[in-house]
Amino acid sequence: MSRDDTVCKYCGVSYLILHEFKLMEDKVKAMEKEMKFYEGSVEREKRLQAQLQCLSQDFEQCTADSESKTER
Numbered sequence: 001m002s003r004d005d006t007v008c009k010y011c012g013v014s015y016l017i018l019h020e021f022k023l024m025e026d027k028v029k030a031m032e033k034e035m036k037f038y039e040g041s042v043e044r045e046k047r048l049q050a051q052l053q054c055l056s057q058d059f060e061q062c063t064a065d066s067e068s069k070t071e072r
Contacts, residue, residue, distance in 0.1 A: 007014055 006016065008018065
């Protein structure tokens with residue numbers, strides 16, 4: 001193939017390189033979208049762990065109260 005067939009006449013960039021660049025742009029956009037989805041997940045995880053701990057303690061307290069009432 002001649003150079004004229006593989007290079008953009010406007011900017012001089014090879015079509016193969018341009019194609020690879022466009023693929024990489026698409027990948028970056030997809031990764032940015034995925035990062036937005038996971039943004040703040042650490043804080044949400046900590047908050048949920050604290051809620052779970054609190055609920056677990058409440059459950060243990062209710063179980064203990066129920067057992068003490070049953071024994072009476």
